Amino acid sequence: MNNNTEQITRYLQNEMSGEERTAFEKQLSADKNLQEEFFIQQQIIKAAETAGLKNEFAKVIRKKIVNQRLVQWGIPAILIIAAFVFYAVKTNLFSRHSAKENTESAEQFVISNADDTIIETRDGVVFAIPAHAFNSKSDKIRLEIKTALNPYDIMRQGLSTTSNGALLQTAGMFYLNGYDGDQPVSLIKEINVSVPAKEINPAMQLFDGVEDSSGQINWVNPKPVENRLRTYDITTLDFYPPNYIPTLKALQKNYANKKYTDSLYYSFSGYPLYIGKRTYDMNSADIIISDNDPERNEIDMDIGNEKDYERADTSGKKYDQLLKKDTAKETPADQLGTEFYHYEIDPARIGSIWNEKFNNTILATKEFEERLRYMHGLCTAEYLNAYLEGLNYPMYKIDQLCADNSTGQIRKKFLEFAARKDGRVMINEGLQEKLSFYFQTKYKAYQQAAAETWAKHEAELARLNAIADVKQREQAIRDFTRESSNYEEEFCANLSEAYRQVGIKYRCNDTIIPTPPASNYYNVTISTPGWKNLDVFVNQVTTNRQTGTYTDSATGETITLTYKEVNIHIENLADYDRVFVYLLPDGLNSFQRIEQKGNNFKEGLNSLFRYDAVALAYKGGQAYMYRQTLLQPGEYSFILSPLTGSELKEVLKKYSNQQSADLNTEIEYRLFEQQEFVRQMQVRKDIEFRQMIEYAIFDCSEGDVFIRKPAAPAKDSVKSFPKK
Amino acid sequence: MTDKEIIECLRNNRYQKAIDGLYNVLPSVKKFITANSGTTDDAKDIFQDALVILYKKAQAKDFVLSAPLKTYLQAIVKNLWLQELRRRNKMPLDAEPSDLIDVTTVEGKNFDLAMAAFNLLGEKCRQLLVLFYFKKKSFREIASALAFGDEKTAKNQKYRCIQKAKENYLTLSTRSHE
Numbered sequence: 001m002n003n004n005t006e007q008i009t010r011y012l013q014n015e016m017s018g019e020e021r022t023a024f025e026k027q028l029s030a031d032k033n034l035q036e037e038f039f040i041q042q043q044i045i046k047a048a049e050t051a052g053l054k055n056e057f058a059k060v061i062r063k064k065i066v067n068q069r070l071v072q073w074g075i076p077a078i079l080i081i082a083a084f085v086f087y088a089v090k091t092n093l094f095s096r097h098s099a100k101e102n103t104e105s106a107e108q109f110v111i112s113n114a115d116d117t118i119i120e121t122r123d124g125v126v127f128a129i130p131a132h133a134f135n136s137k138s139d140k141i142r143l144e145i146k147t148a149l150n151p152y153d154i155m156r157q158g159l160s161t162t163s164n165g166a167l168l169q170t171a172g173m174f175y176l177n178g179y180d181g182d183q184p185v186s187l188i189k190e191i192n193v194s195v196p197a198k199e200i201n202p203a204m205q206l207f208d209g210v211e212d213s214s215g216q217i218n219w220v221n222p223k224p225v226e227n228r229l230r231t232y233d234i235t236t237l238d239f240y241p242p243n244y245i246p247t248l249k250a251l252q253k254n255y256a257n258k259k260y261t262d263s264l265y266y267s268f269s270g271y272p273l274y275i276g277k278r279t280y281d282m283n284s285a286d287i288i289i290s291d292n293d294p295e296r297n298e299i300d301m302d303i304g305n306e307k308d309y310e311r312a313d314t315s316g317k318k319y320d321q322l323l324k325k326d327t328a329k330e331t332p333a334d335q336l337g338t339e340f341y342h343y344e345i346d347p348a349r350i351g352s353i354w355n356e357k358f359n360n361t362i363l364a365t366k367e368f369e370e371r372l373r374y375m376h377g378l379c380t381a382e383y384l385n386a387y388l389e390g391l392n393y394p395m396y397k398i399d400q401l402c403a404d405n406s407t408g409q410i411r412k413k414f415l416e417f418a419a420r421k422d423g424r425v426m427i428n429e430g431l432q433e434k435l436s437f438y439f440q441t442k443y444k445a446y447q448q449a450a451a452e453t454w455a456k457h458e459a460e461l462a463r464l465n466a467i468a469d470v471k472q473r474e475q476a477i478r479d480f481t482r483e484s485s486n487y488e489e490e491f492c493a494n495l496s497e498a499y500r501q502v503g504i505k506y507r508c509n510d511t512i513i514p515t516p517p518a519s520n521y522y523n524v525t526i527s528t529p530g531w532k533n534l535d536v537f538v539n540q541v542t543t544n545r546q547t548g549t550y551t552d553s554a555t556g557e558t559i560t561l562t563y564k565e566v567n568i569h570i571e572n573l574a575d576y577d578r579v580f581v582y583l584l585p586d587g588l589n590s591f592q593r594i595e596q597k598g599n600n601f602k603e604g605l606n607s608l609f610r611y612d613a614v615a616l617a618y619k620g621g622q623a624y625m626y627r628q629t630l631l632q633p634g635e636y637s638f639i640l641s642p643l644t645g646s647e648l649k650e651v652l653k654k655y656s657n658q659q660s661a662d663l664n665t666e667i668e669y670r671l672f673e674q675q676e677f678v679r680q681m682q683v684r685k686d687i688e689f690r691q692m693i694e695y696a697i698f699d700c701s702e703g704d705v706f707i708r709k710p711a712a713p714a715k716d717s718v719k720s721f722p723k724k
Numbered sequence: 725m726t727d728k729e730i731i732e733c734l735r736n737n738r739y740q741k742a743i744d745g746l747y748n749v750l751p752s753v754k755k756f757i758t759a760n761s762g763t764t765d766d767a768k769d770i771f772q773d774a775l776v777i778l779y780k781k782a783q784a785k786d787f788v789l790s791a792p793l794k795t796y797l798q799a800i801v802k803n804l805w806l807q808e809l810r811r812r813n814k815m816p817l818d819a820e821p822s823d824l825i826d827v828t829t830v831e832g833k834n835f836d837l838a839m840a841a842f843n844l845l846g847e848k849c850r851q852l853l854v855l856f857y858f859k860k861k862s863f864r865e866i867a868s869a870l871a872f873g874d875e876k877t878a879k880n881q882k883y884r885c886i887q888k889a890k891e892n893y894l895t896l897s898t899r900s901h902e
Contacts, residue, residue: 009883044889
């Protein structure tokens with residue numbers, strides 16, 4: 001393939017001039033290979049557009065699927081568990097074998113139905129029974145519990161260990177029934193049972209016992225047994241994106257201070273994907289939401305107490321509605337193109353769950369920590385949402401749900417998680433909803449706090465920028481005025497000298513002083529033709545600041561105006577942020593600034609004037625100065641020393657009012673400019689820092705890109721769409 | 725939502741709204757695809773492809789719906805899936821494409837190749853090209869979003885990505901002719 005990519009790109013992006021365009025089109029119509037390449041490039045661009053569009057659709061669909069699944073899946077899961085226990089209670093499997101054995105081996109307990117109760121049997125089987133678990137009006141419930149954990153007990157009670165004829169390996173059997181007086185009562189809540197085991201076999205399942213036609217117990221309806229999760233103090237876990245702390249460490253920031261790392265991290269809430277949008281050249285800085293920040297305290301006060309939970313309960317809003325509303329608002333999918341946010345997990349989400357309120361939930365586990373580290377790399381918060389919404393479900397079910405709604409590597413990873421059968425943490429009735437509400441409120445509060453702090457920070461930057469703008473404009477006007485009056489004065493002095501050399505007395509006021517060259521016209525009127533060139537000559541010399549000679553064609557007189565060069569070298573020039581050298585000519589009202597050329601400051605000195613020179617340099621907040629009186633043409637080397645305010649005053653006293661006032665203003669401005677320079681450097685450093693942190697936090701390494709899976713084996717014919 | 729409203733949403737790039745109205749087609753798509761040698765992942769993918777085609781069709785000013793939108797979308801799905809099955813050499817004999825829409829004409833010739841060439845690119849290249857051509861972001865924004873040092877680097881990178889995609893395309897097309 002010939003390489004015409006650049007040309008084609010320029011053509012397609014309208015970057016060619018008219019001529020170039022015509023030429024290219026002509027070439028295109030003649031060259032078959034170019035035509036093909038052109039076509040391919042167009043197709044590639046179309047492919048990119050299509051891929052983008054498809055990604056958008058995929059994102060919206062994924063969001064919908066996750067939302068729907070959670071709603072659908074919550075209800076049947078609870079029903080199944082309740083049904084199983086209910087079934088076992090009703091059939092009373094153990095008791096049918098022998099009334100005698102029954103009374104021998106059964107343990108009896110009386111519990112209050114109004115309270116949460118924990119029961120431990122002689123064998124060490126623990127039953128956790130929530131309040132009102134039994135469907136009974138009576139408060140006193142009599143419990144009958146039997147356990148058979150070892151082969152001897154199993155045989156003694158005549159229990160089988162077969163499932164549809166196949167042998168089972170058992171980790172123990174238990175039986176539970178509740179009575180109100182003599183009447184069996186049904187279970188309406190889930191009971192948690194812990195059976196002691198020497199080691200955990202992940203393949204272990206829970207079976208329901210049913211009696212077959214021959215009176216034998218058959219174990220059916222196996223359900224996986226989940227690993228109980230151990231919870232930790234949630235604040236000791238690490239919920240940051242995996243690259244965040246290592247990046248801070250590499251940048252030698254105080255990564256061990258959680259207060260600092262938290263506030264920096266949360267300040268990235270709602271952070272736009274590209275920085276340029278909010279403020280164009282002076283954007284972000286390190287925003288720290290400290291605990292002393294009144295706003296933050298307000299947040300804690302507003303949502304950190306129990307009253308809010310009550311409000312949540314009585315508001316009648318279902319938390320899942322809350323969630324839906326929130327996710328809809330958060331994803332600007334239907335206003336794409338106007339906003340452009342990070343699709344990864346918003347730090348405010350992490351902020352709202354990473355606190356002691358979520359202790360004793362699946363979030364406060366090493367297992368969740370591990371998943372979260374993985375989820376930070378996914379380009380969506382969907383998966384995290386699934387875990388937050390499923391606090392009272394076993395973790396492996398949520399893993400499975402995530403796997404069901406993803407493809408490729410992501411699916412594989414979640415299937416891996418699910419295979420570990422990580423279970424749940426018991427969580428009190430109603431707590432899930434409270435926590436969800438808490439999460440939502442806190443999440444919004446964090447987002448808002450970050451947004452407000454951000455807005456404040458930006459407003460302050462804008463204010464400082466505006467001040468700097470005004471000062472810069474004022475300085476530009478001063479420079480312009482000074483330079484033009486300097487020019488006029490020097491021109492006038494030179495012109496008088498030129499006239500003097502040909503024997504004519506001349507004072508500047510006698511004539512109209514030509515405006516500076518920028519004005520493009522000369523208003524000089526001289527009676528004899530020969531002198532017409534004189535002004536041009538003087539003008540040229542004054543502008544170029546170089547010695548000039550002029551011979552008048554009519555009189556033969558030669559006029560010379562002399563400029564001699566001074567070359568000033570500043571010691572350790574590179575050490576200063578900025579250096580300025582000023583000339584203070586006795587013949588001019590103001591000062592003259594010398595432009596820096598390379599490492600030196602060069603200027604032509606007019607032999608008509610006597611000059612002093614002042615060099616000023618700035619480094620950080622400190623100013624440095626050197627003064628040279630009666631500057632002569634030639635080479636100088638200035639060694640600057642730190643400047644104090646009084647010293648400067650002393651120096652300025654020596655000059656005319658106008659000169660010292662001008663120079664004073666100039667120095668004041670340069671000092672401001674220096675501060676501004678330092679500030680800008682800091683702002684730039686902050687931007688760079690924040691960008692690095694941004695890349696560490698928002699790392700879409702596991703992209704959304706669809707991976708097509710290999711086909712399943714073909715079937716015979718294509719079936720039609722199912723009819724409603 | 726009426727069909728007309730959904731089309732209007734698609735024209736105004738209000739994806740979420742549009743999909744709210746079209747989402748109820750997905751279950752039937754899943755059943756159709758899984759009943760015809762596909763997986764649920766295939767179904768999701770084909771559904772997205774179909775939405776892309778519908779989107780592109782809807783952009784045309786003279787676009788007229790010749791059937792209810794749901795049926796129309798199903799027709800696209802069916803034809804796309806037949807095309808895919810043919811590609812996988814698993815074409816059932818008795819299948820006839822729906823004549824509601826010809827999906828092959830929407831994207832033009834060899835668009836499959838271009839799509840495959842694009843998908844063979846690295847993650848960063850794909851992101852870059854999507855940001856540039858689909859999201860219409862400037863190089864400055866892209867440089868910032870994808871951690872390129874400056875605009876120039878982003879621009880150079882884009883050039884290289886296009887170049888690579890074209891090479892992929894040519895490799896794929898020679899391979900498919902072999």
